[in-house]
Amino acid sequence: MSTADSMHPFDAAIALSADGDDRYRGHTSPAYQNMVGPFGGVIGATLLNAIMHHPARLGDPVSLTVHYAAPIADGGFELRTRVMRTNRSSQHWLVELTQDDQVAAFATALTAVRRDTWGATDAVFPRVPPARELAPLPPLPHAAWTGRYEMRFVDGLPGVESDSGHPSQSRLWIRDQPARPLDFLSLAAICDAFFPRVYVRRPKRVPAGTVALTTYFHADAAELSAIGTAPLLGVARGLNFGKGFFDQSAEIWSEQGVLLATSHQVVYFKE
Amino acid sequence: MSTADSMHPFDAAIALSADGDDRYRGHTSPAYQNMVGPFGGVIGATLLNAIMHHPARLGDPVSLTVHYAAPIADGGFELRTRVMRTNRSSQHWLVELTQDDQVAAFATALTAVRRDTWGATDAVFPRVPPARELAPLPPLPHAAWTGRYEMRFVDGLPGVESDSGHPSQSRLWIRDQPARPLDFLSLAAICDAFFPRVYVRRPKRVPAGTVALTTYFHADAAELSAIGTAPLLGVARGLNFGKGFFDQSAEIWSEQGVLLATSHQVVYFKE
Numbered sequence: 001m002s003t004a005d006s007m008h009p010f011d012a013a014i015a016l017s018a019d020g021d022d023r024y025r026g027h028t029s030p031a032y033q034n035m036v037g038p039f040g041g042v043i044g045a046t047l048l049n050a051i052m053h054h055p056a057r058l059g060d061p062v063s064l065t066v067h068y069a070a071p072i073a074d075g076g077f078e079l080r081t082r083v084m085r086t087n088r089s090s091q092h093w094l095v096e097l098t099q100d101d102q103v104a105a106f107a108t109a110l111t112a113v114r115r116d117t118w119g120a121t122d123a124v125f126p127r128v129p130p131a132r133e134l135a136p137l138p139p140l141p142h143a144a145w146t147g148r149y150e151m152r153f154v155d156g157l158p159g160v161e162s163d164s165g166h167p168s169q170s171r172l173w174i175r176d177q178p179a180r181p182l183d184f185l186s187l188a189a190i191c192d193a194f195f196p197r198v199y200v201r202r203p204k205r206v207p208a209g210t211v212a213l214t215t216y217f218h219a220d221a222a223e224l225s226a227i228g229t230a231p232l233l234g235v236a237r238g239l240n241f242g243k244g245f246f247d248q249s250a251e252i253w254s255e256q257g258v259l260l261a262t263s264h265q266v267v268y269f270k271e
Numbered sequence: 272m273s274t275a276d277s278m279h280p281f282d283a284a285i286a287l288s289a290d291g292d293d294r295y296r297g298h299t300s301p302a303y304q305n306m307v308g309p310f311g312g313v314i315g316a317t318l319l320n321a322i323m324h325h326p327a328r329l330g331d332p333v334s335l336t337v338h339y340a341a342p343i344a345d346g347g348f349e350l351r352t353r354v355m356r357t358n359r360s361s362q363h364w365l366v367e368l369t370q371d372d373q374v375a376a377f378a379t380a381l382t383a384v385r386r387d388t389w390g391a392t393d394a395v396f397p398r399v400p401p402a403r404e405l406a407p408l409p410p411l412p413h414a415a416w417t418g419r420y421e422m423r424f425v426d427g428l429p430g431v432e433s434d435s436g437h438p439s440q441s442r443l444w445i446r447d448q449p450a451r452p453l454d455f456l457s458l459a460a461i462c463d464a465f466f467p468r469v470y471v472r473r474p475k476r477v478p479a480g481t482v483a484l485t486t487y488f489h490a491d492a493a494e495l496s497a498i499g500t501a502p503l504l505g506v507a508r509g510l511n512f513g514k515g516f517f518d519q520s521a522e523i524w525s526e527q528g529v530l531l532a533t534s535h536q537v538v539y540f541k542e
Contacts, residue, residue, distance in 0.1 A: 062516055063483045063537045065336045067379055069356035069363040084367075084374045085340035090482070090539075092340040092377070094365070096355075103355045106363070108338055108379055110483055110537070112515070117542055119513025120472060122439045168393045201391060211361070212334045212381055214485040216518045216537045218511045239522075240489045240530045242390025244383070245333055247487040247533055249520065251510075259511045262518055264535045266334045266381070266487045268361075271388055 008180045009148060010189070013038075014046045016053060016079065024050050024079040026097075028072065032145040037072045039145035040210050041192030045185045047095045047107035050079045052185065058091040059113040060221050061184045065214040066107045066192075073099055089113040114220045125257035128154040131173035131231040149193055150177045150231070158199035168201040168238030168248070170194060179229035184217060187224060190232060190252060191215045191263035197238030197248040198269045206270045211245070213265035219258065230255050244268060279451045280419060281460070284309075285317045287324060287350065295321050295350040297368075299343065303416040308343045310416035311481050312463030316456045318366045318378035321350045323456065329362040330384040331492055332455045336485040337378045337463075344370055360384040385491045396528035399425040402444035402502040420464055421448045421502070429470035439472040439509030439519070441465060450500035455488060458495060461503065461523060462486045462534035468509030468519040469540045477541045482516070484536035490529065501526050515539060 007015075013029035032042040044066040051057055077099050084092040090112035097105040131152050139147030155162040156170025164171065174193060176186055196208040236250040245266055252261045278286075284300035303313040315337040322328055348370050355363040361383035368376040402423050410418030426433040427441025435442065445464060447457055467479040507521040516537055523532045 065379060065483070065485060067355070067363050067381065070358060084338070084377055087341060092338050092374070094377075103363070106355055106365075106379070108336060108377070108483075110338065112539075114514035114516075117513065117515050117540065118473070118475075119511075120438075120509075121511050121513075122437065122472070122508065123510045166393065167391075201393070202389070204389075212336070212379075212485075214336060214483075214535060216511075216516075216535075218513060218516075218518075220514060237393065238391075239394045239533050240390075240392050240487075242388065242392075242489060243385035243491060244388050245385075245487075245489075247489075249533075249535075262510050262520075262535075264485060264487075264520075264533075269388065 008178065010176055010180055010186060013042045014049045014185060016049055022081045024053070025076060026079060027076050028074050030144065032148055034145055035142050040068055041189035043068070043072060043097070043105050044107065044192055044213060045189040047079065047097060047105065048109065048188050049185055050081050050095050051093050051109055051111065054081055056083055057111055058086060059089065059111040061109060061217050062112045063110040063214065063216050064107060064188055065212065066105065067212045068105050068210055070102070070104045072104045077104065121259050123251055123259055125253055126171055126233070126235060128171055128233065134173060148177050150175050156200050158195050159203065166237055168197040169236065170200055171233065171235050173231040174234050175229060175231045181229055182224045182227045184221070184224065187217070187252065187261055188215055190234065191250060191261055194234060194236035194248065194250055196267050196269065197236065198241060198246055201238055201241065208267055208269040210265050211268050213263065215261055215263040217261050219260045223258070224260070227254055232260065279449065281447055281451055281457060284313045285320045285456060287317070287320055293352045295324070296347060297350060298347045299345050301415065303419055305416055306413050311339055312460035314339070314343060314368070314376055315378065315463055315484060316460040318350065318368060318376065319380065319459050320456055321352050321366050322364050322380055322382065325352055327354055328382055329357060330360065330382040332380060332488050333383045334381040334485065334487050335378060335459055336483065337376065338483045339376050339481055341373070341375045343375045348375065392530050394522055394530055396524055397442055397504070397506060399442055399504065405444060419448050421446050427471050429466050430474065437508055439468040440507065441471055442504065442506050444502040445505050446500060446502045452500055453495045453498045455492070455495065458488070458523065458532055459486055461505065462521060462532055465505060465507035465519065465521055467538050467540065468507065469512060469517055472509055472512065479538055479540040481536050482539050484534065486532055486534040488532050490531045494529070495531070498525055503531065
């Protein structure tokens, strides 16, 4: 069964209907509302979903860059996909999201057939308490999307002094709420579920929003599927703040210490 | 004077001629040849150059993502720019590079009018010997572009055992050769001038090449101009290697410890 009633709210939020070759229609979801407009992670996942649905897709996502070009109004939107280039085992994509014929968001992506090779992880899996020992964060008022994730902060909760050794770092266990088996789409959204680092770095609350986000997927579909609904460990840090923008980098780990994705974004902030 | 003879080889390599609205023509440069095709950093800078030349540009580069979609043949190419969205103080861009009407590379970018705000740098400026105390790397045979940069390695030279504490890290002083005053274009190219981390991480030489690269610019035009021809400190590290791809992250610092840019890329490798 996958009627609208039994569908997970994430799947309902990123759902698309085909509207001719390379064209899809979607709709914002109240379940993933942010303070202004929809939670960006779900928009990014929706753009990726158009690629996942596309009959010409070759391989799985390796890289996804999302530009949040303008505020997205509540309601319907159109997506248009374009294969920029197809190689023997990889493919480059452009997806545009329009409202009233104006581009509000767009994404580029690389998909590829992954093959077994030598591998190693140089990022360091942090030693933190297990998820079950940490309390989930209550959903924030005026940001419904925060209720769609179970977030258990180790440290770096905005507004709470912490001694993590890094002034803009947060570490938290995160998974979909209600639980949903992990896939590229939910992982893409989780990569954007870190609060803006400027809120961790200083107490002042100012308008801030992601402008562009790039995610690299290190796991393949089978590995993500094997994780099921287990919590993921997210680590996010700011690098540089100034002149109205800052950048932050994040890692998403499995409970077993497998690095599933790394993600980087540039964020607008005021003052 | 800026005749072809007196032009810096970098400026000659990224030079464009306008070919109607939103269209430009360029040509690969033997001076920046890589083992196969042109050095990717110069291709990325060429794509950015189309935006820098565009009469409708609003503000300076904040973010640049380049997809290297297919091998670029020696010779001419066409560029086509498209403003995806213009906001009050920021603008989103797409630039395509085609050869024989096929997309060989493309870039998305954010430009914005930067304003003074609160700022801080959380990345850590490494303590290393000054450039003058380190010997420049001789240019590599079969990769002319390496002769276009003065690279003075602190550690992490491929094929040389080092004890930097990070298995895939390199730290080096770098600047254009011959010297050229820094701007967004040369900084964009320098962000792609780090050897693939897989060559630092293990002795085996295998085919490898950048597939997609994202750079965040933290400095504005005046700050870059003030640096002039001083060497920059580059730091690059791998994060995860496996299934045919790895990602690496880099920081570019001024001698005075100002973080000028951070950059992330995903790289294809064989075996």
